[in-house]
Amino acid sequence: MKNKATIIFLMIVGLFTVSFPLFAHHGNAAYATGTKISVKGTVTEWFWANPHCFLKLDAKDENGEVQHWVVEASNPPDMTRQGWTKTSFKAGDEVVVSMMIPKNGAPGIGRFVSGPNSIVLNGQPFPPGVPNGAQPAPKP
Amino acid sequence: MSKRLVVSASAMLALVTLAPILCAQTDQPPGVAEQLKQRKWNNSPPVKAEYDARKKARPAPRRDLWGLWDGTAEGGIQANGPIEYPANPGGSASKAGERPADDPLLGEPGHFGQPDERGIPHHPPYTALGEEALRANKPGTGIRAVPPGELNDPVDICDPQGFPRMELYELRVVELAQTKNQVLFLNQFYDNWRVIWTDGRELPKDPEPRWNGYSVGKWVDDYTFAVDTVGMDERTWLDNVGRPHSSDLHVQEVFHRADYDTLELSVKIEDPKMYAQPWMALNKYVLHRLPDNFDVEEFFCSPSETAAYNKVIGKPVTAPPPK
Numbered sequence: 144m145k146n147k148a149t150i151i152f153l154m155i156v157g158l159f160t161v162s163f164p165l166f167a168h169h170g171n172a173a174y175a176t177g178t179k180i181s182v183k184g185t186v187t188e189w190f191w192a193n194p195h196c197f198l199k200l201d202a203k204d205e206n207g208e209v210q211h212w213v214v215e216a217s218n219p220p221d222m223t224r225q226g227w228t229k230t231s232f233k234a235g236d237e238v239v240v241s242m243m244i245p246k247n248g249a250p251g252i253g254r255f256v257s258g259p260n261s262i263v264l265n266g267q268p269f270p271p272g273v274p275n276g277a278q279p280a281p282k283p
Numbered sequence: 284m285s286k287r288l289v290v291s292a293s294a295m296l297a298l299v300t301l302a303p304i305l306c307a308q309t310d311q312p313p314g315v316a317e318q319l320k321q322r323k324w325n326n327s328p329p330v331k332a333e334y335d336a337r338k339k340a341r342p343a344p345r346r347d348l349w350g351l352w353d354g355t356a357e358g359g360i361q362a363n364g365p366i367e368y369p370a371n372p373g374g375s376a377s378k379a380g381e382r383p384a385d386d387p388l389l390g391e392p393g394h395f396g397q398p399d400e401r402g403i404p405h406h407p408p409y410t411a412l413g414e415e416a417l418r419a420n421k422p423g424t425g426i427r428a429v430p431p432g433e434l435n436d437p438v439d440i441c442d443p444q445g446f447p448r449m450e451l452y453e454l455r456v457v458e459l460a461q462t463k464n465q466v467l468f469l470n471q472f473y474d475n476w477r478v479i480w481t482d483g484r485e486l487p488k489d490p491e492p493r494w495n496g497y498s499v500g501k502w503v504d505d506y507t508f509a510v511d512t513v514g515m516d517e518r519t520w521l522d523n524v525g526r527p528h529s530s531d532l533h534v535q536e537v538f539h540r541a542d543y544d545t546l547e548l549s550v551k552i553e554d555p556k557m558y559a560q561p562w563m564a565l566n567k568y569v570l571h572r573l574p575d576n577f578d579v580e581e582f583f584c585s586p587s588e589t590a591a592y593n594k595v596i597g598k599p600v601t602a603p604p605p606k
Binding site: 174192193194199213219223245248252 | 325327328423424428430431455471579580582583584585588589591592595596597599600601602603604
């Protein structure tokens, strides 16, 4: 009989192995999965719905011009499994997000990449807790 | 002396009878128990390891399918095709981390982008008509994956999955509810249900097609429930990789209650127009029982939400690259 610590550990392992499952109809076929860029900006909208949730944010480029970005995740039940919610982000939140970009070069669009510290929300790593449990993730 | 024996025997009998009921609320996966303490709505199924950590099996009730059954943990999402017949190609493109559109050898034997399924270890036994119908379906995953702009999967425009695709793709949480004359299959993905009649009626001859077909079921023994389904609409795909079916399709399911917490689902596909022999799409696929108070998220395919997504992301990322 496994003890509680082992269960929580397994859930955390499960969290990262199931992050962003490529279980949409198309997987990640539209994205250049080898790419990874980081964008820092201010949230303008968080859309929590099928087929995929997406986050809109405004970033400033080197000239101080505003760039509009939209970054997609997966469907709400997939995201709930990883501790995300309908209210995880609100307009005005400061975020730094890691994403992969589309193969066709479409500007201002990305898909979240998974893993620790791939999203920083108001200075804190996101998501903060363990999806199927009550306690926050233990410190590494 | 004999009176004491009778009392003891009664007490033992009571304990043995009540034990499954007494244990029912406490033998949940521990993370699920914690989650249910925190919130009563929109719960999330646990990972497989949590089910594996359960105490030993409890006996199956007789002629009883009732419960919330989790198909996610053992791989029910089936993005690359049904568990028994995935359409993953062999060769380098089958390594984790490689995706169809990133495959540098796209279209080469053994890699993604094939017109047919010759490049996978085993595929369903297509007839000539079945091969032709397969090629008309353009999926986004598996060895025949097409570029995103060329997909023609009907579920992408929120058409119903239909049956049996609801078991061969996105098999997540399903509630089975038994009434006097039906078993109701309440499916989380796309919030759809189907009716299995248990009143002894015959299957219809030459029926008008329905997305979910026409199903009748019966107990073949106390722990095994067999279902026959005919009359499924040809517009549906069998799975997420575009396997076809005709209106002659006959699906046989077997639900086997292996123990209190385990349901094994088998699905046989029989369609002589499309497939030279019947084939098993699922073979004793395991669904785990969730607690009775486990509320799941909705998962409707909403045309307005799909349109909003396509406007912002779907269409821009699948457009041809600018010259």
